[in-house]
Amino acid sequence: MRLVPASLFGRTLLVLGVGLLLAEFATVLINVLDRGSSVYRLASQQVAMRIAEAAKVLNRVPTDERGDVLEEFNSRDLRIVLSAKPIVVPQGPEELDPYERAFATTVQRDLGAPWRTDVEITARLRSVRPSPSDTEASTRLGQWLARNFYFLLPDTFTMVTQIGLQDGTTAVFYARVPQEPLRRLATLVPRLFLTLLIFFALAGLVVRTMTLPLARLARAADALGADPEGPPLRASGPREVRSVIDAFNRMQSQVRGYLVERARMLSAISHDLKTPVTRMRLRAEMLADPALRAKFVRDLDEMEAMVGATLEFFRSLGNEPRRQPIDVRALIESLCEDWRESGHDTSVQGTARVPYSAHPQALRRCLNNLIENALRYGERADVTIEDDGRTLRVSVRDQGPGIPAAELERVFEPFFRLETSRNRGSGGAGLGLSIARNIARWHGGEVTLRNAPEGRGLIAELVLPRPPEASKA
Numbered sequence: 001m002r003l004v005p006a007s008l009f010g011r012t013l014l015v016l017g018v019g020l021l022l023a024e025f026a027t028v029l030i031n032v033l034d035r036g037s038s039v040y041r042l043a044s045q046q047v048a049m050r051i052a053e054a055a056k057v058l059n060r061v062p063t064d065e066r067g068d069v070l071e072e073f074n075s076r077d078l079r080i081v082l083s084a085k086p087i088v089v090p091q092g093p094e095e096l097d098p099y100e101r102a103f104a105t106t107v108q109r110d111l112g113a114p115w116r117t118d119v120e121i122t123a124r125l126r127s128v129r130p131s132p133s134d135t136e137a138s139t140r141l142g143q144w145l146a147r148n149f150y151f152l153l154p155d156t157f158t159m160v161t162q163i164g165l166q167d168g169t170t171a172v173f174y175a176r177v178p179q180e181p182l183r184r185l186a187t188l189v190p191r192l193f194l195t196l197l198i199f200f201a202l203a204g205l206v207v208r209t210m211t212l213p214l215a216r217l218a219r220a221a222d223a224l225g226a227d228p229e230g231p232p233l234r235a236s237g238p239r240e241v242r243s244v245i246d247a248f249n250r251m252q253s254q255v256r257g258y259l260v261e262r263a264r265m266l267s268a269i270s271h272d273l274k275t276p277v278t279r280m281r282l283r284a285e286m287l288a289d290p291a292l293r294a295k296f297v298r299d300l301d302e303m304e305a306m307v308g309a310t311l312e313f314f315r316s317l318g319n320e321p322r323r324q325p326i327d328v329r330a331l332i333e334s335l336c337e338d339w340r341e342s343g344h345d346t347s348v349q350g351t352a353r354v355p356y357s358a359h360p361q362a363l364r365r366c367l368n369n370l371i372e373n374a375l376r377y378g379e380r381a382d383v384t385i386e387d388d389g390r391t392l393r394v395s396v397r398d399q400g401p402g403i404p405a406a407e408l409e410r411v412f413e414p415f416f417r418l419e420t421s422r423n424r425g426s427g428g429a430g431l432g433l434s435i436a437r438n439i440a441r442w443h444g445g446e447v448t449l450r451n452a453p454e455g456r457g458l459i460a461e462l463v464l465p466r467p468p469e470a471s472k473a
Contacts, residue, residue, distance in 0.1 A: 040151035052110030092122040116164035213237035325355035350385035366439035374398035
């Protein structure tokens, strides 16, 4: 299972998503800490005020009437007990000492008198007034939070405050500061989730806007080998992406110019080579010795065939300005009909869904070379057309002896021939398959060879990919 996406869009969105989640978590944490601190500060001030008011009232009323006063002040979070002397209170965690000092200072300020005030926060007196709604932290995590973040869970412990009254009596106040119910934070979660969703959607839109031009650039780069004459890519996206697209368009223009210049140069070379060959042929015809004249003419014929085949190899691409829709079935039928008229056995099966955009002469030369190769070495050529809307496949099968597996790729090398004789009529110049593959790759496709499964015959397969818009037709 891949956890990290492979695409730039997925990885960027993942980084932004994780960053947003961490930011939302930090927001919730800061909100909880800040809100808990504020709630504790207000609640502890109110409890301290109640304790101070109760102490001042108890200090004024007679001893025999203090019982009625205690009943009025006692509540779930506050219980008052009178003692003749200070009681012993088990010490609480040392982490809570700052809260004890701060609470004692608040009580002293509310009393307005220098009465003895002792405050101790302890968990051992939790059973003074138990309640079903008690939220005592029984787990280690809860105890750790209550000690180190007491302002979040003040209700976990009991705060014991002892105030010495003027008659020597000690008023003992068992108080618990109400805590902020954590369930109230549940109302914050949907809001944060909505905010996260909005930011995540905006981040996805921004990332898609940045990566979409890169995706188009990648498709254009793939199509460059198949169609260098394609239109330039529209520059869009951020400045850096637009600069890359502009560089790609300049490169495409330079490649197109190079191909045109190459075609012109080879055309000039072809024209220049014809003159000396013709001159040598005229001089050979003037030789008096018939045997010598025949040798010269044979060598000139072979040289002219070699030069012509070589120039055809280099001229096989780039000499047609634009691609055109071609009916592949009709093209193959016309080629096979020409070969049948010259006495060869050919057949055609299957058809293409829609016309294929290609250079007409180049594709015709590619298919004709494959058919000619099958007829030259395999007696007949059976052509099969398959088209699934995304890929056009043309298979040419012969009935010959096949090719050894080690030589299936070598036969595509220029001037390589399995036929070892010097007879160009029987073995050719060794450029037919090279030209066919060169044309196929120019169209973004490939030509491969494989031996027939029955053990007799060779299958040459031309694979031509269709552009996305054609596959939807």
